[in-house]
Amino acid sequence: MRALVEARGIGMTFRNGDELTEVLKGVDLTLQPGELVALLGASGSGKSTLLSIVGLLLRPTRGTLSIAGQRVEGLSDLERAQFRNRRLGFIFQFHHLLPDFTATENVAFPAAAPAGAISPAMRRRARDLLARVGLADRMDFPATRLSGGQKQRVAIARALMNKPELILADEPTGSLDRVAAEKVLDLMREVNREDKATFLICTHDEHVAARCTRRITLNDGSVDGA
Amino acid sequence: MFAFTVARRYLFSNPSQTALLISGVSLGVTAFVFITALIGGLAIRLTNDVTANSAHISLEPETRIARVLPSPDAELESVAIISTFQRLQIRAWKSTVSLLQSHPDISAISPQISGSAFLVKGEAVSPVAVTALDPAFIDAISSISTEIISGDASLGADGILIGSRLAENLGLSSGQPVLLRTDRGIDRLLIVRGVFETGLQSLDERVAYLSIQTARPLFLLPEGITNIEIKLYDPGGARELATFLHEATGLRATSWQEKNASLEGALDAQSQTGTLIQTFSLISVLIGIASALSLSANRRRGEIGIMRAFGVSGAFIAAVFLLQGLLIGMVGAGIGCACGFALCSWLETLTKPDGTMALPIAPGEGGYLVVFLLTTIGAVLASVIPAWSAARLDPLEAIQQ
Numbered sequence: 001m002r003a004l005v006e007a008r009g010i011g012m013t014f015r016n017g018d019e020l021t022e023v024l025k026g027v028d029l030t031l032q033p034g035e036l037v038a039l040l041g042a043s044g045s046g047k048s049t050l051l052s053i054v055g056l057l058l059r060p061t062r063g064t065l066s067i068a069g070q071r072v073e074g075l076s077d078l079e080r081a082q083f084r085n086r087r088l089g090f091i092f093q094f095h096h097l098l099p100d101f102t103a104t105e106n107v108a109f110p111a112a113a114p115a116g117a118i119s120p121a122m123r124r125r126a127r128d129l130l131a132r133v134g135l136a137d138r139m140d141f142p143a144t145r146l147s148g149g150q151k152q153r154v155a156i157a158r159a160l161m162n163k164p165e166l167i168l169a170d171e172p173t174g175s176l177d178r179v180a181a182e183k184v185l186d187l188m189r190e191v192n193r194e195d196k197a198t199f200l201i202c203t204h205d206e207h208v209a210a211r212c213t214r215r216i217t218l219n220d221g222s223v224d225g226a
Numbered sequence: 227m228f229a230f231t232v233a234r235r236y237l238f239s240n241p242s243q244t245a246l247l248i249s250g251v252s253l254g255v256t257a258f259v260f261i262t263a264l265i266g267g268l269a270i271r272l273t274n275d276v277t278a279n280s281a282h283i284s285l286e287p288e289t290r291i292a293r294v295l296p297s298p299d300a301e302l303e304s305v306a307i308i309s310t311f312q313r314l315q316i317r318a319w320k321s322t323v324s325l326l327q328s329h330p331d332i333s334a335i336s337p338q339i340s341g342s343a344f345l346v347k348g349e350a351v352s353p354v355a356v357t358a359l360d361p362a363f364i365d366a367i368s369s370i371s372t373e374i375i376s377g378d379a380s381l382g383a384d385g386i387l388i389g390s391r392l393a394e395n396l397g398l399s400s401g402q403p404v405l406l407r408t409d410r411g412i413d414r415l416l417i418v419r420g421v422f423e424t425g426l427q428s429l430d431e432r433v434a435y436l437s438i439q440t441a442r443p444l445f446l447l448p449e450g451i452t453n454i455e456i457k458l459y460d461p462g463g464a465r466e467l468a469t470f471l472h473e474a475t476g477l478r479a480t481s482w483q484e485k486n487a488s489l490e491g492a493l494d495a496q497s498q499t500g501t502l503i504q505t506f507s508l509i510s511v512l513i514g515i516a517s518a519l520s521l522s523a524n525r526r527r528g529e530i531g532i533m534r535a536f537g538v539s540g541a542f543i544a545a546v547f548l549l550q551g552l553l554i555g556m557v558g559a560g561i562g563c564a565c566g567f568a569l570c571s572w573l574e575t576l577t578k579p580d581g582t583m584a585l586p587i588a589p590g591e592g593g594y595l596v597v598f599l600l601t602t603i604g605a606v607l608a609s610v611i612p613a614w615s616a617a618r619l620d621p622l623e624a625i626q627q
């Protein structure tokens with residue numbers, strides 16, 4: 001089976017004035033379609049950095065990366081944006097919903113923005129997704145009227161809107177209590193199983209890692225036991 | 227366009243703040259309209275004051291001046307002085323008048339004989355500028371008959387109308403005889419038929435009106451006249467028409483603007499002051515918009531970051547802010563124009579105790595289209611900086627903050 005993500009020798013050095021911080025020192029990472037992978041490591045070990053590189057939000061200082069068989073280093077900013085829009089989904093620790101839009105509109109956003117408007121089909125899909133994350137009774141709520149856990153579930157639904165092959169989640173349960181976190185985790189496992197979506201989840205949480213299909217640990221800028 | 231939907235939501239997201247911003251814009255636009263209408267009204271009033279009682283174009287023979295004639299052998303130059311003693315007159319004035327009568331822009335024509343003379347009453351002698359005109363059209367250029375304070379405006383064959391100050395200086399009143407001595411050295415006893423008062427000292431002290439028939443022998447002009455005074459339907463066109471008439475008749479044509487160059491200067495200075503105020507009111511409007519949108523862009527960093535992460539282009543984000551600027555500008559300018567018009571219309575109705583307008587404001591002269599376009603375009607330009615900074619926001623930084 002062809003790998004969904006193939007990263008080879010990814011290096012990332014941040015420069016702040018004269019000070020260089022080498023965060024990633026040649027990371028190799030391969031994700032197969034349908035995997036649910038936990039990315040572990042001490043705080044500051046570079047988890048978010050690696051996730052951003054794989055999510056095409058950050059360009060590595062060296063290394064090669066292909067996603068779904070496509071080499072992505074050469075893409076322009078606009079092409080990377082289009083790639084993110086069509087093929088990737090994001091879930092962050094802080095949901096960042098658009099506060100002036102309803103739950104449904106937030107979910108439909110990744111489809112509506114490039115299309116120019118929310119079509120009835122988009123609205124239907126957004127509502128189906130909201131029903132699926134257990135928010136059937138909150139579809140027309142403004143984003144600001146939802147609880148933290150509910151917002152995070154809307155964010156998951158939003159990440160699924162364009163049927164991405166790869167979903168990148170950075171501490172998705174980091175700001176939720178145990179019960180809410182459990183729900184979000186179950187949801188991600190369900191999407192992984194049923195939609196065959198591949199997940200790369202950054203987490204500190206052993207409990208989360210234990211329920212993934214595989215774990216990768218970043219240590220001193222390289223991967224242990226990938 | 228989805229950017230438009232987002233822009234609208236952003237504006238409605240905090241209605242009171244948006245309302246405040248729009249009121250600020252409207253207020254600036256209202257100030258602009260007010261000052262424009264005031265300056266426009268003032269110009270109209272001054273122009274009216276100047277043009278109401280005087281000719282818009284005067285036609286006279288070209289003044290004869292010393293001319294330098296080019297000599298064939300370039301070394302020498304000969305100067306030919308043409309006699310200035312010869313009376314300047316328009317002989318073919320009847321054909322000129324009929325030419326003028328056919329011109330659609332001209333509302334009144336008055337052929338005149340103008341000359342210098344003295345009025346003699348006993349020991350008292352006073353210089354006067356005589357204007358001799360057709361008594362049937364005495365009010366063609368300035369409404370003399372409405373300014374008569376004693377007697378009447380019927381000139382007849384031996385009548386003269388004089389100003390109130392002149393009458394006072396010479397101890398004259400209507401019905402009394404007075405001797406007129408022209409610069410041709412001819413004397414004639416005339417009867418003061420009426421005394422007028424225009425309120426302008428120079429006129430009331432120095433001007434006398436005669437019938438043109440009475441004046442002919444006095445100025446030795448049996449057929450010719452000295453000048454033709456013209457009024458137009460639109461005084462604004464005087465300069466252009468004067469040029470045309472000069473070319474058509476060969477006469478010197480002087481527009482009222484040329485005669486009142488100092489008025490033009492004053493109006494220019496005034497409109498420059500106005501431009502300064504207008505510019506400042508627009509700039510303050512634009513700074514308001516730029517700062518409000520910059521604050522909004524900063525407050526929404528997280529959302530903008532997530533939109534970017536989900537593949538929305540920088541152009542989309544920029545459009546969201548440019549469209550907000552456009553909407554604020556258009557709505558603010560629209561409301562401001564309406565308020566400005568209402569304010570000026572109200573001010574126009576205010577009168578001083580004597581019944582004249584308190585402010586020479588012209589609500590029609592508010593420059594509405596100009597201020598609407600300037601504000602709208604300016605508002606879009608003012609949102610370029612916030613739009614640009616929002617568009618180039620690094621999504622990662624914004625999300626992780």
Ligand SMILES: Nc1ncnc2c1ncn2[C@@H]1O[C@H](COP(=O)(O)OP(=O)(O)OP(=O)(O)O)[C@@H](O)[C@H]1O
Pocket residue numbers: 014015016021023041042043044045046047048049050
């Ligand atoms: N833009 C940047 N400039 C300089 N250094 C950076 C930048 N972004 C991240 N770093 C550094 O890179 C290192 C890794 O950061 P990263 O956010 O990837 O860690 P992490 O493993 O996600 O940590 P945490 O578990 O606390 O979220 C940190 O030391 C951080 O200070």
Ligand SMILES: [Mg+2]
Pocket residue numbers: 047048049170202
């Ligand atoms: Mg992190």
